[in-house]
Amino acid sequence: MIVEGTVLRGPDFEPVEGRVVVEDGEIRAVEEAAVDSSRIVLPAFVNAHTHIGDSIAKEAGGGLSLDELVAPPDGLKHRLLRAASREEKVSAMRRSVTFMRQTGTASFLEFREGGVEGVYALREAVEGLDVDPVILGRETIEAMEASDGFGASGARDGEFGRERNATADAGKLFGIHAGERDPDDINPALDLNPDFLVHVVHPEPLHLDRIADSETPVVVCPRSNLVTGVGVPPIANLADRTTVALGTDNVMLNSPSMFREMEFAAKLADVSARQVLRMATRNGAKIAGLDCGVVEEGRPAKLLVLDGDTDNLAGAQDVVRAVVRRAGTGDVADVIL
The missing domain is CATH 2.30.40.10 (Urease, subunit C, domain 1)
Known part of the structure; x- marks a missing residue:
């Protein structure tokens, strides 16, 4: 060719x-x-943070807060996921992944709800589409063992130490949400020595220094942060200190279009077009361990x-x-x- x-x-x-x-x-x-x-x-493109299971609930819950929308275990999305059949979830995810393929996405890093069964459902959804997800299981160590790593919701009060140790022993990826609502869970997340952080909307100078010193990559999702009303990440400050990649986050809130995410990030932040294109391609691949x-x-x-x-x-x-x-x-x- x-x-x-x-x-x-x-x-x-x-x-x-x-x-x-x-x-x-x-x-x-x-x-x-x-x-x-x-x-x-x-x-x-490599979409560095997704929740594809939310494909069953596009644009649900308008006007709700972040916790009301997505906080486990009883945020709106989790209730809708529990109520949906496996067939409905697989079909909805397949349609979103088909859209991602049509718009140039080669791979995505998925924080996959539903335990081991959730991992298997996504693998079924992508069959034959030539899009290779990097799946980070959630909720249980067994889900991590069945997938490519563990995707943690956030470290408060010493959470996820056991899961982090098990993921490290398995030699797999460990990613964690941090600093989405406030700065309080950034230090606990960094204490876990994660492979990458997601969001980091509210870092303080100490957190930026720790991120730089540890060379911890960060995935930013500015469209999602704006929709949920938590603010916008300091993309330029983060990019000055570490590897930054772009993710589209919950399909419930935003289409999984890297075109839209790039345009939004480029017009929001004081970073060059080349930096943004790198965030949408090479940097996401680097975090995921892809070539x-x-x-x-x-x-x-x-x-x-x-x-x-x-x-x-x-x-x-x-x-x-x-x-x-x-x-x-x-x-x-x-x-x-």
Whole structure:
């Protein structure tokens, strides 16, 4: 397979005219050459934080607080999940993952409710879609053992020490929500030595220093934070100190579109378009331990191809900026996974 156009090559997304040569699922070459194509070739996205099970309850609970919406065990989403059949949940998740694939997402880091059965249900939902989730089980150590790691809701009063130890012994990922409502659970979360934090809307200077010293990555979800009324994360301050990735969070609250998340983050925070594109691709892949997120020789061929001649993108003077701040579903020409 040969894909021609403007290629956003390498870790810095350098725009070069040329072609990407794909063979046996791998990028064999990125060649500079004069080509007759308006397409834009970039790495497929990695959505670094999702709750896909919420697909059964899109836009439910308008006006409710964060705790009323999602706090375990009796937030609205948890009650709706308990009431839904397995078939309903698998079908709804499959539709969301299909949308993610159509909009260029190669993988996502899922905090999966429902214990072991929840892990199996998501695996069933993604069968045949070529999208590879990194599943972090919740609620039980058994769910962690059946998945790729453990996704904790938040560390208050010494919670999750047992689960953290078991996850470390298994050599798997441990991610945890922190600083979403207030700063009080950030230090307890960092004390667990997590592989990454999620949200970090309310860090204080001490927390920023600890994050930098420990090089703990952070996944930010600014659209979700705005919807739930908890504020917005200090994206630029975090990016100055550690690896920052983007996630779309609960499907209940937001579509799992990385286009929308990139545009929102780019227009909200004082960070460059290249930084935001890195948050949506390479940085999420790094947190998940994946080898994608970069268009360069030897990498898996997980590519998003945009039509640069759509009414939306035609005439763009800065390709990277246009991809981050302007591109959308209607500009997708192909998704190669």
